[in-house]
Structures are given as C-alpha cells and as structure tokens.
Amino acid sequence: MSNNKMSRPADALVEVADEHLDKVLHSMAGETAVAHDDQRTAVHALVAKRARVLVVQATGWGKSAVYWATTSAIRSLGGGPTLVVSPLLSLMRDQVKAAELAGLRSATINSANVGDWDTVMQNMESGDIDVLLVSPERLANPKFAQRIVPIIEHAGLIVIDEAHCISDWGFDFRPDYQRLSHILTASGATPVLATTATANKRVTADVAKQLGDSTLVLRGSLARSSLRLSVVPGLGPLERYAWVDEALGRIDGSGIIYVPTVADTERLSGFLASRGHRVVAYSGRLEAGERERVEDELRANQVKAVIATSALGMGYDKPDLSFCIHVGSPDSPVAYYQQVGRAGRAIERADAILLPAETDEDLWKFFATASIPDVDNIDTVLQTLKESGEPMSVPALEGITGIRRGRLESLLKIVAVEGAVERRDDGWRSTGTPYVYDEQKWAAIRTARAAEAELMRAYASGRGCLMEYLQRALDDSEPGPCGRCSVCTQELPLGGFDVSTESVNAAQVYLRGADVIIEPRKLWPKGVEDGRSGKIVGAGPGRALTYADSPGWRDVARVMSGPDLPLDAEIFDGVVSVLSRWRRQWQRPVAVVPMPSRRHRLMITDLATRIAKIGKLAIIDALEVTGPAPTDDAASLVKVQALVAGLHLKPGVTLPTDGPVLLVDDTYRSGWTMTIAAAILREAGVPAVLPLVVHQLP
Structure with missing residues (x-):
C-alpha cells in the first residue's frame, strides 16, 4: 500500500473508488445496476482511508460487490492483492465466479485442490493473482500460516467473510476463525472488510471490537x-x-430442504426419490467434488430439491431459489434466518416453511452448551501438556485425559484463541501463557442461547408475525408485522392441504425397509494396557433395526430406555425383516450369541432365543461382564480399558469354528462393547462375527 498512486489526495482516491464500484456492479448485475449508499461509503472508506469496515446487510444486498470493487480499485492503484478468508467451499466457488465477473484474477487454496497450492502461492507472490480465497482451516496449519505471512503483510485488502463466525456470540462460532482474525488484522496499515448477513447487536459489537475501536459499522435492515x-x-x-x-x-421451482442430521438427509432423500422426486442428499460427509456437483445440479434446476444439513448454507448463491423447507427447527432464529436467506434473492416470492418437530427441544438444549468448554477439562488438558513438555497429538491427549475427541478438539481451539496452547505439525503444546476461564462470559452465552431458543420456540408455535420475530432476533431497527407470513394471513402455505394416509403409509414402509448398516471399528486406540494395537480382527459389517430417531420406528428409543422386557411382536417382526434382507449378502450363521447386558439382559436373551428358534440355529451364552460400565461420554481408550478388563469368555464354552455367529445386542453407540466382544470370539476360533442390534445411536 506504499505505492505512490495510493498517496493521492483523498478526493482523487474517492473518484477511483466510485469508478471501480460502478464498473464492478455493471459487470455483475447489468448496466442499470446502481450502488447502495452504504456500498459507496464502504468502498470509499477502504480505498481512501484504509479503514476497517464491518458490513451487516441482508443476503443478496451486494456485500461481495464491496470487496470486488475495492480490490479492483486498489489493484489499479498498484496496491497488493486481496486475501479473502471464507469458511465454506461452496462459498469459495461462488466467490471465484463472482470475482471473474468483476474482471479479477482469482484462485483458492482449500482441501479440494492440494495439488495446486504451490502454483497458486507462486502466482500470488508474483502478482499474477488479484484475489486469493483461503479457508480458516488452511491458515490454521502452522507451515501454511508461516508461508502466507508475507502475503498478509503485502495484501492490499483483507476480507473476513461470514464474520459472525469470529464472535463468541455468533450462531456459528468457530474458534479457529476467531484466532486467525487476530492474525489477519494485526497490521494497522491494511484495510480490512468484514461482512455478514446474520449478526444481531451483540455480535455486531463483538466483531467491531475485534477489528478495532475505529471500525466503521454499516448496518441495514x-x-x-x-x-x-x-x-x-x-x-x-x-x-x-x-x-x-x-x-x-x-410448489414451483427448486429449493433446499434442511434437516438436522446427516442420517436425516439420507432417510428423507431416499424416501422422496422412491416417490418419484428428483432429489439428492448433501452434508459435510460428501467429498468436495460431490458437493460441487450437487450445488451445480441445484443451480441448474436439474433437481427439485437438495436435502441438506447446515453444510449447505452460508454463501451458496442461487438467485432464483424458490423455497426453503425446514423439517425440524434450527436452534436459533438467527441460524434459521441465515438458511432461509438462500431463497428469494432475485425473484418476487420464495417460500420459507418450517415443520416443527417434537425433538426440537432436545436439540436446542444440546446446542446451547455444546461449544462451551468445561473448566475442569481445560485444567486437565493444560496440566497434561505442561507435564509432557513436548507437543502431543489429539489421540494421545484423549488417551491420557479421558476426554472424548470431539470435545477435546473444540476445547483446544478455544484455549488457543487466548494463546495458552498452540498447534504445531507434530501436535499441540503448552505455550506457558496462563488461561483464565471467564465464567461470566460463558454464563452470559448460555443465557443468550437460552433466550434464542425461546424466540425459536415462539416462532415455531406461531405466537406472532414470523418476520417480526426474525427481525427482533437480529435487532433490526424497524421490526413490525410483515402482512405476508402464515400468522399475519392465517393461511397455510401452498393453499393448505391434509397429508394423505397413502403417503404416510408409504413413508413408514420405506423407512422400515431401509437397511441400517453398522460399520465395524477398524483400529485399536493407542495405549491399551493388554497390548492390543493396530488393526482390529473382530466384527464384520452389521445391521440395526433403526438409527437414532428415525420416524419409521418411533417407539424403539422409548423401549430401549425403558424396563427390561421382551420386545413386542411389531419390533421383533421388524428385526426378522432385517435378517431376511441381510441373508442375501451373508454366509448363513451357525449360532446366535447374546451380548451380556447390565440393563436389558432379559430383552437380549429373549431376542436371541427367538431368532435362534426361527433360524433353527444354536444359541450359545458365551460371554459375561463384570465390574463398572464406562460412561457414555468417556474417551475411546477409557472405554476400551474398562471393557477389556470386564468382558470375558465364560469358562468351558465351546464355540463353532465352521461358520459365522450372530452377535445380538440392544443398542450400539460407540461400538466398543461389540468390537471387544467380537474380538474375543474371533480369538477363540470363531471365523466371523455378524453384529445385530435393535437401535443404533448417533
């Protein structure tokens, strides 16, 4: 930014800013496009004053035009390239296309193009690229972060997109992103632009504070x-x-149907496809290439709907998206607004329809505290790292601390924001910087999330104008009845209709006929005391009657949490149907082995006995369990240690060596109980073990 052209008088720089803003808008939206006042204000501040600007505006308002126009102006003046940090691949792909429309040379560095990284970095360093889009995860890699430091130092503009992610108060808070924003904004000379469509007053104030006291905030309705x-x-x-x-x-057009979990995307898309609809599932589990294919198919209206988790959300650009249906409620109205904001960007009407679920309350409770670290866990991790004196991997920390991996990874990222730990290529290490647990802050966050859940509860129950509820949740300056929503008009969407019994029955038949496959554990955790390590020789792929809260078997979860009684005829017949479908793919078992159970011994023994009778198989009560059971949230190593110590083959038992055995249990969550039982049976000479459970838990 030290180029002489950048030293022009402010009035001259404003003229350049206006010229490039008009040019970019015309290239992106047509010759008749006219800039919003706040777009001009933002570009003026970034180009002429090298300011820090936070833009909070509705989806479709034109936030990306601000950073492309600023980039175009700064590059024309001899300034450095723009570095854009974006949290999602789908967002990056759309930004690349938008940058090209604006006449800018752009490139990305993300998990989907590892082979291109060196070339991209060379082009960036040589000035052949105007815009580099990077994901926060890449910048979190120590080697990559070190390499990109010179680019940060010589950037003409830094953009933090979806900036609510850097706020503790944001609905999609990401600690890695927050920590990196500190690095990216360390240079006071480089203009910084942060943008979001989903920030209430608290989030807006928090992000502005992180950018600096002189941050210009431009917030619209x-x-x-x-x-x-x-x-x-x-x-x-x-x-x-x-x-x-x-x-x-x-409903006309194409759209997105949001569901809470990956399993829901597969279940609902499968059912809808069986009914003749052109639909496809989308979640974070899809490979990058598959995600892009699905996004492009929706954009081209080659599918009626994408059944998606929140992984398809921020930044996905389809201006004519005509509907957004939620099967189950998000945990906050801000998150809901962010998702429905994909629809109706360039068309006069788009439907945003919520179908509340009886499981919503449980999800809200979970998400209210899921990302808040436990102070005792923090102390344990910091003490472990301090005593080690060397970097430790997450699996090693999990084994020593007993903290489950997901919670451990989240905790480390949060503590890293305050500089108490840092990630290196060979693991995490303590920096020696004290970490002070801010109980007041975390308590306030819990309170805020509880308030958001109450707003979502009110929205889902239709207590008032729906748009007004969203406006109030976002602290909009002029909330009021919209006159268009189902509460204001007292009209249900699509003319209102009663679902047919035929369609309800079809859903049940489909869901009860879908196979739930249990994938076996493949590797032992490190540090098992009896010497087990490496590849597990145990169970093969198994089957469950149902997974999580599948609508096909609503009563199963209740039965599994209830008293120890034999399964009723309907559930038992469902298990038999699972076996009937499965038998086409297996070598017929020669015996049934019931798992020893502390909760449902009668249920499991009865189930195994009835299966053995129908299949004319031997039933072998081969296993016994002693000692305390590990807790559900224990780390893998802790569970394995407890199970290895307590689960045994009964003395004098004779096991078959001429064919597989069916290993029967009530539930399956982590899989370690069945894994160890199967390993014991295999070590005793059983050639194959086929797991069968009633209920697989997430």
Whole structure:
C-alpha cells in the first residue's frame, strides 16, 4: 500500500473508488445496476482511508460487490492483492465466479485442490493473482500460516467473510476463525472488510471490537420482502415426510430442504426419490467434488430439491431459489434466518416453511452448551501438556485425559484463541501463557442461547408475525408485522392441504425397509494396557433395526430406555425383516450369541432365543461382564480399558469354528462393547462375527 498512486489526495482516491464500484456492479448485475449508499461509503472508506469496515446487510444486498470493487480499485492503484478468508467451499466457488465477473484474477487454496497450492502461492507472490480465497482451516496449519505471512503483510485488502463466525456470540462460532482474525488484522496499515448477513447487536459489537475501536459499522435492515414465511404445526414424524412428499408436487421451482442430521438427509432423500422426486442428499460427509456437483445440479434446476444439513448454507448463491423447507427447527432464529436467506434473492416470492418437530427441544438444549468448554477439562488438558513438555497429538491427549475427541478438539481451539496452547505439525503444546476461564462470559452465552431458543420456540408455535420475530432476533431497527407470513394471513402455505394416509403409509414402509448398516471399528486406540494395537480382527459389517430417531420406528428409543422386557411382536417382526434382507449378502450363521447386558439382559436373551428358534440355529451364552460400565461420554481408550478388563469368555464354552455367529445386542453407540466382544470370539476360533442390534445411536 506504499505505492505512490495510493498517496493521492483523498478526493482523487474517492473518484477511483466510485469508478471501480460502478464498473464492478455493471459487470455483475447489468448496466442499470446502481450502488447502495452504504456500498459507496464502504468502498470509499477502504480505498481512501484504509479503514476497517464491518458490513451487516441482508443476503443478496451486494456485500461481495464491496470487496470486488475495492480490490479492483486498489489493484489499479498498484496496491497488493486481496486475501479473502471464507469458511465454506461452496462459498469459495461462488466467490471465484463472482470475482471473474468483476474482471479479477482469482484462485483458492482449500482441501479440494492440494495439488495446486504451490502454483497458486507462486502466482500470488508474483502478482499474477488479484484475489486469493483461503479457508480458516488452511491458515490454521502452522507451515501454511508461516508461508502466507508475507502475503498478509503485502495484501492490499483483507476480507473476513461470514464474520459472525469470529464472535463468541455468533450462531456459528468457530474458534479457529476467531484466532486467525487476530492474525489477519494485526497490521494497522491494511484495510480490512468484514461482512455478514446474520449478526444481531451483540455480535455486531463483538466483531467491531475485534477489528478495532475505529471500525466503521454499516448496518441495514435485514427484513426480506420476497420471503413468505410459514409454519405448519402439529405434524408427526411420518406426517412431516408425507407433507414434504406432497408439497414438492405443488410448489414451483427448486429449493433446499434442511434437516438436522446427516442420517436425516439420507432417510428423507431416499424416501422422496422412491416417490418419484428428483432429489439428492448433501452434508459435510460428501467429498468436495460431490458437493460441487450437487450445488451445480441445484443451480441448474436439474433437481427439485437438495436435502441438506447446515453444510449447505452460508454463501451458496442461487438467485432464483424458490423455497426453503425446514423439517425440524434450527436452534436459533438467527441460524434459521441465515438458511432461509438462500431463497428469494432475485425473484418476487420464495417460500420459507418450517415443520416443527417434537425433538426440537432436545436439540436446542444440546446446542446451547455444546461449544462451551468445561473448566475442569481445560485444567486437565493444560496440566497434561505442561507435564509432557513436548507437543502431543489429539489421540494421545484423549488417551491420557479421558476426554472424548470431539470435545477435546473444540476445547483446544478455544484455549488457543487466548494463546495458552498452540498447534504445531507434530501436535499441540503448552505455550506457558496462563488461561483464565471467564465464567461470566460463558454464563452470559448460555443465557443468550437460552433466550434464542425461546424466540425459536415462539416462532415455531406461531405466537406472532414470523418476520417480526426474525427481525427482533437480529435487532433490526424497524421490526413490525410483515402482512405476508402464515400468522399475519392465517393461511397455510401452498393453499393448505391434509397429508394423505397413502403417503404416510408409504413413508413408514420405506423407512422400515431401509437397511441400517453398522460399520465395524477398524483400529485399536493407542495405549491399551493388554497390548492390543493396530488393526482390529473382530466384527464384520452389521445391521440395526433403526438409527437414532428415525420416524419409521418411533417407539424403539422409548423401549430401549425403558424396563427390561421382551420386545413386542411389531419390533421383533421388524428385526426378522432385517435378517431376511441381510441373508442375501451373508454366509448363513451357525449360532446366535447374546451380548451380556447390565440393563436389558432379559430383552437380549429373549431376542436371541427367538431368532435362534426361527433360524433353527444354536444359541450359545458365551460371554459375561463384570465390574463398572464406562460412561457414555468417556474417551475411546477409557472405554476400551474398562471393557477389556470386564468382558470375558465364560469358562468351558465351546464355540463353532465352521461358520459365522450372530452377535445380538440392544443398542450400539460407540461400538466398543461389540468390537471387544467380537474380538474375543474371533480369538477363540470363531471365523466371523455378524453384529445385530435393535437401535443404533448417533
């Protein structure tokens, strides 16, 4: 930014800013496009004053035009390239296309193009690229972060997109992203632009504070006149599936159907496809190439709907997306607004329809505290790292501390924000910087999330204008009844209709006929005291009657948490149907082995006995368990140690060596109980073990 052209008088720089803003808008939106006042204000501040600017505006307002226009102006003046940090691959891909429309040379560095990194970095260093888009995860890599430091230092502009992610108060807080924002904004000479469409006053103030006291905040109304918000209450699990089935035949255009979990994407998309709809599932588990293919198919209207988790959200650009249906409620109205904001960006009307679920409350409770670290766990981790004196991997820390891996990884990232730990190529190490647990802050966050859940509860129950609820959640300056939503009009979406019994029955038949495959554990955790290590020789792929809270078997979860009684005829017949489908793919078992159970010994023994009778198989009570059971949230090593010590083969038992055995249990969560039982049976000479459970838990 030291180029002489950048030293022009402020008035001259403003003229350059205006010229490039108009040029970029015309290239992106047509010759008739006119800049918003706040777009001009933002570009002026970034180009002429090298300011720090936070733009909080509704989806579709034109936030990306601000950073492309600023980039174009700064590059014309001889300034450095722009570095954009984006949290999602789908967002990056759309930004690359938008940059190209604006006449800028852009490139990305992310997990999907590892082979291109060296070339991209060379082009960036040589000035052949105007814009580099990077994911926070890449910048978190120590080697990569070190290499990109010179680029940060010579950048003409730094953009932090979806900036609510760097706020503790944001609905999608990401500690890695927050820590990196500190690094990116360390240079006071480089202009910084942060943008988001989903920030209330608290998040806005927090992000502005992180950028600096002189940050210019440009905030507009977040209400969307094109959105027709509706709630369809009172539907049961199968009725929600049936409602979506019938709605897709009534609604024009293409859209997104949001569900809470990966399993839901697979279940609902499978059912809808069986009903003749062109749909596809989308979640974070898809490979990058598959995600891009699905996004492009939706953009080209080659599918009616994408059944997605929140992985398809921020930044996905399809201006004519005509509907957004939620099967189950997000945990906050801000998160809901962010997702429905994908729809109706360039069309007069788009439907945003919520089908509340009876499981919503449990999800809200979980997400209210899921990302808040436990102070005792923090102390344990810091003490372990301090005593080690050397970097430790997450698996090693998990084994020593007993903290489950997901919680451990989240905890480390949060503590790293305060500089108490740092990530290196060979693991995490203590920096020696004290970490002070801010109980007041975390308590306030819990309170804020509880308040958001109450707002979502009110929204889902239709207590008032739906758009007004979203506006209030986002602290919009002029909330008020919209006159368009289902509460204001007292009209259900799509003319209102009753779901047919035929569609409800079809949903149940489909869900009960879908195979739930149990993938066996493959590797022992490090540090098992009896010497087990490396590849596990144990169970083969298994089957479950149902997974999590599948609508096909609503009563199973209740039965599994209830008293120790034999399964009723309907559930037992469902298990038999699973075996009937499975037998086409297996070598017939020669015996049934019931798992020893502390909770449902009668249930499991009865189930195994009835299966053995129908299949004319031997039943062998081969296993016994002693000692205390490990807790559900214990780390893998802790569970394995307890199970290895307590699970044994009964003395004098004779096991078959001429064929597989069916290993039967009630539930399956981590898989370690069945893994160790299967390993014991294999070590005793059983050639194969086939796991069968009633309920697989997430």
